[in-house]
Amino acid sequence: MEGTPANEQIASPRRAPSQQRSRERVERMLAAASALITEQGSDAMRMGEVAERAGVSIGSLYQFFPDKRAIIWALAERYTAESQACISAALANVGDAEGLRRAFSDLVDIYYGLFLAEPVMRDIWSGTQADKALRQLELADSRANAEFLVAVLKRLRPGADPVALETTAFLVWQMGEAAVRLAISVERQEGDRLVAAYKCMALRELLSE
Amino acid sequence: MEGTPANEQIASPRRAPSQQRSRERVERMLAAASALITEQGSDAMRMGEVAERAGVSIGSLYQFFPDKRAIIWALAERYTAESQACISAALANVGDAEGLRRAFSDLVDIYYGLFLAEPVMRDIWSGTQADKALRQLELADSRANAEFLVAVLKRLRPGADPVALETTAFLVWQMGEAAVRLAISVERQEGDRLVAAYKCMALRELLSE
DNA sequence: TCAAAACATGAGTAATCCTCACATTTGCAA
DNA sequence: TTGCAAATGTGAGGATTACTCATGTTTTGA
Numbered sequence: 001m002e003g004t005p006a007n008e009q010i011a012s013p014r015r016a017p018s019q020q021r022s023r024e025r026v027e028r029m030l031a032a033a034s035a036l037i038t039e040q041g042s043d044a045m046r047m048g049e050v051a052e053r054a055g056v057s058i059g060s061l062y063q064f065f066p067d068k069r070a071i072i073w074a075l076a077e078r079y080t081a082e083s084q085a086c087i088s089a090a091l092a093n094v095g096d097a098e099g100l101r102r103a104f105s106d107l108v109d110i111y112y113g114l115f116l117a118e119p120v121m122r123d124i125w126s127g128t129q130a131d132k133a134l135r136q137l138e139l140a141d142s143r144a145n146a147e148f149l150v151a152v153l154k155r156l157r158p159g160a161d162p163v164a165l166e167t168t169a170f171l172v173w174q175m176g177e178a179a180v181r182l183a184i185s186v187e188r189q190e191g192d193r194l195v196a197a198y199k200c201m202a203l204r205e206l207l208s209e
Numbered sequence: 210m211e212g213t214p215a216n217e218q219i220a221s222p223r224r225a226p227s228q229q230r231s232r233e234r235v236e237r238m239l240a241a242a243s244a245l246i247t248e249q250g251s252d253a254m255r256m257g258e259v260a261e262r263a264g265v266s267i268g269s270l271y272q273f274f275p276d277k278r279a280i281i282w283a284l285a286e287r288y289t290a291e292s293q294a295c296i297s298a299a300l301a302n303v304g305d306a307e308g309l310r311r312a313f314s315d316l317v318d319i320y321y322g323l324f325l326a327e328p329v330m331r332d333i334w335s336g337t338q339a340d341k342a343l344r345q346l347e348l349a350d351s352r353a354n355a356e357f358l359v360a361v362l363k364r365l366r367p368g369a370d371p372v373a374l375e376t377t378a379f380l381v382w383q384m385g386e387a388a389v390r391l392a393i394s395v396e397r398q399e400g401d402r403l404v405a406a407y408k409c410m411a412l413r414e415l416l417s418e
Numbered sequence: 419t420c421a422a423a424a425c426a427t428g429a430g431t432a433a434t435c436c437t438c439a440c441a442t443t444t445g446c447a448a
Numbered sequence: 449t450t451g452c453a454a455a456t457g458t459g460a461g462g463a464t465t466a467c468t469c470a471t472g473t474t475t476t477g478a
Binding site for chain 3: 019021046047048058059062066067068
């Protein structure tokens with residue numbers, strides 16, 4: 001009868017915690033979810049277990065998160081907000097080619113390190129492709145980050161075609177995320193080589209032309 | 210007395226159809242699964258529905274496929290086998306830089322076209338990141354395809370470091386898959402631009418150095 | 419010819435997401 | 449303080465769905 005027509009769009013908002021008590025409980029729910037994802041992966045994370053570990057009832061959980069994906073979404077949003085600030089800061093003051101080279105290289109290292117160190121992030125973003133809503137969040141995030149790159153490129157190459165710059169920046173950024181995801185899913189040593197090769201390839205694209 | 214304490218890791222084999230009758234039924238099951246994935250996506254595909262549409266009982270379905278992922282895996286294997294042959298043929302006779310440029314460009318176009326035209330493939334591979342077993346299949350496939358590239362590169366640059374060539378080829382190949390997946394998840398026009406930009410970037414990497 | 423192996427069936431099991439009717443707590447105006 | 453509406457909390461149970469198994473039917477091969 002009810003199709004759940006595969007086209008689930010985005011998580012609908014349910015209720016925002018307005019009192020101190022509920023705000024703390026929501027924090028506990030997120031912490032519990034994060035811990036469980038770290039231990040078992042988001043797929044194996046059970047809503048009942050999240051509630052139990054947070055010390056709340058299953059009903060309370062659903063009071064603030066309309067469904068399972070909404071919790072994962074909430075965690076993902078935190079990470080993106082955090083990293084966005086970091087990226088913006090790193091690229092803001094780039095003035096020449098050498099500066100871009102250094103800033104970009106650092107950024108990739110930071111990103112790679114983050115994925116290596118943060119199981120939750122790794123897990124969430126590796127499921128990203130399968131989830132329409134998360135995929136959209138990632139794309140939007142990627143576009144926003146690419147904009148910072150575009151700004152730098154425009155400064156370095158004032159005469160270039162803006163559309164081409166947008167395309168290049170977006171592609172390079174997405175390739176970077178793909179490269180890091182690839183790198184963490186193989187042996188550490190090969191991963192390091194792949195990331196280094198990506199850097200080289202991306203910088204050649206960004207600095208030439 | 211049912212022990213079978215075997216390690217169940219990946220999709221365990223259940224039973225291979227040995228009679229004509231069952232072979233035809235398995236074909237129908239795969240066809241039904243493929244159709245349902247096309248219509249609704251692999252996530253929304255229900256095992257009961259697959260059985261019904263194939264005109265078999267749910268029990269028969271599980272006779273030949275140990276679980277839901279096994280059907281998807283089986284479909285994925287068909288596509289990879291097909292494309293592997295295609296790639297091997299395209300790269301086998303490349304003898305110079307210009308030949309590589311043309312062959313690689315064609316290959317990317319074919320791959321892009323395949324993803325645009327084949328909803329099942331698109332769906333299966335977009336879920337790939339989330340499924341460990343499928344991810345492994347994809348990585349193995351990617352490595353195999355990269356090998357063809359490595360062979361070409363070794364011919365063009367006999368003196369180069371083999372490990373570096375492996376790394377480059379594997380990275381370029383994975384970037385290509387990521388680029389195509391990105392391209393099909395945005396507007397067609399932007400997708401075309403991204404694929405073109407990828408080609409340019411990849412060829413620069415493959416031909417220089 | 420006939421027993422064993424392969425194949426087929428579908429009601430039933432277990433696991434899990436999520437709802438809902440009702441209980442409790444909090445903020446705040448009278 | 450008191451009263452009450454809104455916010456919050458609860459957990460048994462509804463609904464869905466992947467998967468099992470006891471049992472029946474068809475094919476094979478000696």
